[in-house]
Amino acid sequence: PPYSPTLNAIEPLWKDLKREISPEIFADKEHFREFLTETFLRLSHRVSFASDWIETFLPDIQVLQ
Template identity: 85%
Template sequence: MTGQSVITYKERLIKETIVEALEEIREQNPRGRILLVADNYGSHHAKLTQQWADELGIEFLFIPPYSPTLNAIEPLWKDLKREISPKIFDGKDHFREFVTETFLRLSHKLSFAVDWIETFLPNNIQRLQ
């Protein structure tokens, strides 16, 4: 079962804002186990981040370093940037709205996650397609 998606914008990606994002994720998903797939960004490994994750019942699954094919967000960012590049925005709110809508639309493509699914969930790939 998948939970409720959370989209949040932070001015800076530091351990304190990662903790805020974890709290938002737990708030939108108040029950059950949360497994968060993450890259090896330093703030994800920070002691404060890990302590809050433990307290909130959120478990991190870190993908191996230098493995962009296992990081499903990388091809999604590539497509998102392609759609953003020709646009002119009326301001920050218009930009955020466009990014959010485009991200949600693109993130429904299972193809972004195929390598990750085949590596970490080989028994579930048929069920997800």
């Protein structure tokens, strides 16, 4: 399907990133970029980010093989 957030491992990261950014007010583009980069890196290094997705879909993927 064209849009399948449950099959796209990046979707939970985007959701968390939007949640972290939304309450912030940035003085300029540079502060926004810095916050965005730091937040993205911090969130993407979480082990649970990928492990939840793997635990959910690994059985289905194994069945397809």
